[in-house]
Amino acid sequence: MFELIKTGTKFDFIGKSRIYFTVSLVLCFLGLVLIFAKGFNYGVDFSGGTSVQVTFEKPVDIDKMRTTLSQDVGASVSIQTLGSDNSFRIKVDQGSGDENLKKISDTISNTLKAKFSEGGNVTIDSVEQVGPQVGKDLKRQALLAVLYAVIGILIYVAIRFELMSATSSIIALIHDIILTLGVVIALNVTFDLTVLAALLTVVGYSLNDKIVIFDRIRERARMDEHIPLMESMNISINETLSRTILTSTSTLLAVISLAIFGGEVIKGFAIVMIAGIIIGTYSSIGIASSLVYAIKTRKGKK
Incomplete structure (x- = not known):
């Protein structure tokens, strides 16, 4: 089996969590500034x-x-x-x-x-x-669609893993959504139903990445209870790193082809997918796991 990252790598992802958090906070701030200051370029579906x-x-x-x-x-x-x-x-x-x-x-x-x-x-x-009223109704329904997706994810991850993993997943997914929307506004992509579909797809894709890593973290914790939490989590992330990067890269290649050859109709969808896959992969490796570690260590101190 081909491995991009060889077995036994020891990248200290959890140890660099402050760097990830700082970078993400800055990017989220910029994303929110774009969302509230500039706003979306709504298509006819939402604007009338x-x-x-x-x-x-x-x-x-x-x-x-x-x-x-x-x-x-x-x-x-x-x-x-x-x-x-x-x-x-x-x-x-x-x-x-x-x-x-x-x-x-x-x-x-x-x-x-x-x-x-x-x-x-x-x-x-x-x-x-x-009419404008139809556009307003669609905006409300779009917001509800994202909200229901997030609530469903919270319940699913909480049942499959634990509440702190679910909380970390939701925070990381909100991070992914804000940054992806920031890219949409920065590139002046028309926000229509196609882009909304891409955004929901990104949420599902990003969650899948996080679940794979969380699953390995749980397995490792059961196998090596004597290993310190930070070391155990770093080993788990390193073990899934090759799979995460290869899966994201192969998906990216397909979506980039859509962006290049798919024409204007599918271009917005492809741009959102490209941004979302990159951001989601980063947050799965650097943000979600670091949040789990931060919550567990803080809980342990109490």
């Missing part, structure tokens, strides 16, 4: 706007269509393929009121007919307005 469904007779270049429509409409445009390669849902990040709705619909129709003749006849199947 206009949704137009169109169908061509023949395939067209979706990236070219997105760029052209953004220029002609004068607003952010996202496009999703529906069923066949010739049917699309075009979402425009503006359009309040019947007049704007008709104006945007006419602009899209005229642009597609004039500049995408290679697609044959184009049919406007439907025109809908996504």
Whole structure:
């Protein structure tokens, strides 16, 4: 079996916990500043706007269509393929009121007919307005989705391991979410349902990494009760280090391919996954385990 990190390595991860905590606190502070000072670049799903469904007779270049429509409409445009390669849902990040709705619909129709003749006849199947209230409801539901995920994780880890491991996992996952959202804002990624899905995926992926390490820590504690806690935890992290890095790297390669070749539709998802995997791997090795150690030693002193 291939091992990136050879058996017997003795990196002192727990001993450097203060460095990890300091770096993470600074990064979380910067992430929170971005979240509250700059805010998210919400897509039409959350901010409201206009949704137009169109169908061509023949395939067209979706990236070219997105760029052209953004220029002609004068607003952010996202496009999703529906069923066949010739049917699309075009979402425009503006359009309040019947007049704007008709104006945007006419602009899209005229642009597609004039500049995408290679697609044959184009049919406007439907025109809908996504109101601000719908966007607010989706924001609330998105927040609840993350909250329910965190609560479920807390219960699961507490049952499988112990409460202090669950607490450490939740703190580390909140750390992962804040830093990932900071990257989303810093790179001006449009926050839509795709990005939300990626964020929830990152939470699950990061948790899986932490569970593997916690499981090894528990096994090691049972096998070598005479070994000091710090040494036992360091051995456990070192034993899982090769697996953690190889798994994260292989997943990263797949997601990077999505970012490069997947086009604009999937780019936001890929960026969030890339950031989340890197941050989650770091927090699994440096933050979650160090938090468990800090809580256990503090509890022991009491």
